[in-house]
Structures are given as C-alpha cells and as structure tokens.
Amino acid sequence: MTALGSDPAPEPADGSWTGAARRLLERRLPLNHLLPSRQPFFVGSWVYVFGVVAITALIWVVGSGVVLAFFGPGWWHVSSIGRFVNSIHFWAVQLLFFFVVLHLWGQYFMASWRDGRAKTWLVGVVVFVAALVTGFTGYISQQNLDAQWIAINAKDGINATGAGAFFNVLDFGQMYGIHVMLLPIIVTTLVVLHVLQVRLRGVVRPIEEPAVAAGRKPPEAGA
C-alpha cells in the first residue's frame, strides 16, 4: 500500500500558546489528510459524490444568497435579474436538500459512524437540522403569499414550545436577519467542521464479514 502521509519532524515546545496551538493543529490536522491525493480504492463509488455535490450546492446557495442580501429583500420581486438570482437560490436549495438526504441515507447504510467516527455523524445531523431551520427562515423571508401563510401556520408549532416568546416568525426583520447572517455562519462553520472530521480520520472502511471483522477488531463507534 502507498503511504498516506509522511511524518513531519517533531517541533520542540517553546512554551508559547501560539506555538502550542500550531503544534496541535499540525498534529491533529496534517495537510496530507486535509488535501489527500490518494484514497483507499473503495471510495470509487457514487455514494461518495453525494456529500461533495451537497457542498457545491451549498456554495451556490450562499453565493446567490449573498447577491440577494446585497440588493435587499424586495429586489427580486421587481427585477428580472433579481428573479433569476432568486431562482438560482431556490433551485440550489432544492439540490442541496436532495443530496444532503441522499448523503445522510448513504452514510447510514454504510454505518459511517464506525471506528471512532460517531462525532462526525453527530455533527452531520446537527448540520442537517441547522439547514432545515435556515430553509424555514428563508421561506418566511420571501415576502410573498407563501411566506405569509407559512409564518401564520408555523407560529403555532413554535409557540407551543415556548420559543415564540423570543423567536417570532411573524417578525420579518428578525427572521430575515437570522436567515441571511446568523444561520449561514452556523451552517457553513458546521459543514467545515464536518469535512475536517471526515478528513481527519479518513473515510470509514467497508463493513466486513463477521469473520473478517473478528480478525481485525476495529474500535467501537464513538471510541
């Protein structure tokens, strides 16, 4: 097998926090893991593409969202270019969720949390939930009939939990601010963390036959 990485020369501790942080990052996030040029051959499956496409769809969502945010929430209703940018935003969101769901089911049936990758799965689920909330706040920021109806009906579910006292879905200003700033930062940060987790440990090995697995004795999930 070709080696996946080479050992950097150990750096002596100099007592500074900055040096300690650098050594920690170098140890935990070696560049040859972040940007590998070789992978185990079993990654040659379409299922590994789902997550990549989800990330690229997210890039299109954020990019089109930045343009929509720059020109303001009313722009796309009165401008043909704005409507086109909104259409990109709309279809990118559809593509994003389609591939996120495929990615989620694919990883489930691969049991990708095995061999110490439980936290990667956990963060992935949190990303999914954060994306749902982002989509929801986006739908009620549309300033059209759909937004009105969704806000009026969704309020009851939010209010039933008590959250309506501080998360008012009928307050466009609050929902729009959360949608265009707070949640994109949260989702993007979590996606970066999720990718780093994947790259740090590498993709999970295929599920082995029981006899093979007994010989290899992998660590349990969450170890």
Next chain:
Amino acid sequence: MSRPQDDQEVYYRGIPTIPYDLLKELLIAFVVSGVVIIALALALSSPDAPPLTIQAWAQADPVDFVTTATSELAGTSFSSAYGPPYTDGSDSIQAIGPIAPQAWAGNAVHLDTAKDFVLGPLATAAVGNTDLASALTTYGSADDPTRQGWLDAYTTALADATAQNGAVAVAPGNYGPVPVLMANLLGVARSGGLDGLLLASGQFYATNYTGPLLFMGDGGYLAGLAEDQHLLGSQWGMMNETGSYPGQEWLWLYSMWYQLPPYNTAPNADLLVVLTMFVLTLLLALVPYIPILRDIPRWVPIHRLIWRNYYRWRRAHPESASN
C-alpha cells in the same frame, strides 16, 4: 497520543489506494451542479405569488374583512383569545399534563386586538372626520354590557351581510356606533391606509408584521387563497409551494404526523408533533450509540451494493483479511 497519519496508515493497512483528486472532483461537481441549477432557474424560474395586503383583502371580500374586524373589536377572534406570546388569553396554550412551555414563556407581544387592529387605527383616521370621532367617543364612553350588546347583535347580523358597492350592508338593528366604526375601518382598509397603520410602532422603520399577519390570519380570505394554492395543513401544505413548484419536501415527516391520529385530533397537536420530531431527531443523532438502530446497516445489504468492488476484491484476496 497517536497521530492521525499513524491511525490512518494502520486503519487502511492492506487496502490498495488509488489517485484521488479531491479539489478537481469538487470543481467538477461545482460546475455540473451549477449548470443544472442555472438551467432549472432559466427554464422554470421560481415561485412568487404576490402577498395579500389588507387593502386587497378589504376590496375583494369586504364582508369577511368586517366580520374579522368586528371579532377583533369584540375580543372573540382567534388572535384575541390566543394567549402567549401574543395576548393574555389562553385558548391556544398547548400542554402535556403539567408541562406547558407556552404558558411558562408568557405574553411577550402584549397585543390588544381591539385597540391595535381597530380603535387605534380609527383614532388616527378620525382626524377631520366628525362622524367617526363621534362614533369613537360613543363607543368609548359606553359601559361593557352595552358595547357587548352592540357587538353581539352586529356579529349576528353579519352572518347575512352583503357587500354593496364596496360597503357592507346588514339588516337594521341596535348596533350603536359599531356600523360607523366598521364602515370607516373598511374605507381606510380599502384605500390602503390600514396596511400602514397596522405596522405603525411609533418608530420610523418597521419590519415586524405580527399585527397585520395575525389580523389576516383571523379572516377566511387568506385561508381561501392558501387552499387554492394547496397550502392547507390537510393538503400537506407544509411541504407545498405556490404554483407547481417543489416546496419543503424535507418536511414530509413533520407534515405526516398532522395527518395521523392521535395528532390530527389532539388539541395539543403542535406540541405533540414538535416533541415527536425532537425525539426522532435525537435518535437520529445518537444512532451510533443505539443498538438495533446502529446494527440495521449490517443486516440490510445496501452496503454490499455501495462497496461491491471492495467485496469482489476481498473475495479475490482472502489473505488480506488478516491485516
């Protein structure tokens, strides 16, 4: 402490590697997904059914508007009696036994539908309008039983009301100043003035639509528009979009509970559904730690399809199993 590169070398020992250009794959995926997205955007555009305004509502269905406004004045509308976080009522408080987070969170908005939706806007509109000013004075100086009698009688009469030239006509009766109040409110609404008055917060800028959205939600006209666009809860509207566009299909599970007993008949359905989804989400997040849930992928041979090349290689190289 072991380093990741050591872990991966041990972890993948015995498995061949292949060249894999991560950034190239990312760029290709970005371009291909962009082509698909832009093609869909150009071909199908995106949904944008115009929002309903108070003005459009009052012009299209004056009887529904006046009926709703009367219920706001009488304190009998859905929003008037809603409870936290909008009013001091209690009709919409949901609880499971002693667990009532909606009640615990309290009234954050402090909405008074009679004052905020009817009397306040009319007071502004009464400048230079002696009939309206007089009607407001009469209404304000009457005692509660007298007002209630006017409102009850007018509400009953509205059941048989008709719209005539943009006004609402009811059978003659003892309604006090209520018909004058409602005729003026309807006039302000039809002119577009009420859209602005309901947003007035004492500040120059306004982005909080709690008032007008609750007011419109109390009427029947908006629900009719939503039904035409198949957005009602009974139409799985939560995951639908206006027109023929895809909506939030990813909310199918959330929407499904509302169609099934006991959720579809429970008075606390929203709280039950939210709690159900919270528990299911927690289970999803904790799958790696939950026996059976974490074992299903081993039992269902989908992984054999995903990694079919690996298993073929494994059969051809049985000696690698000892690594």
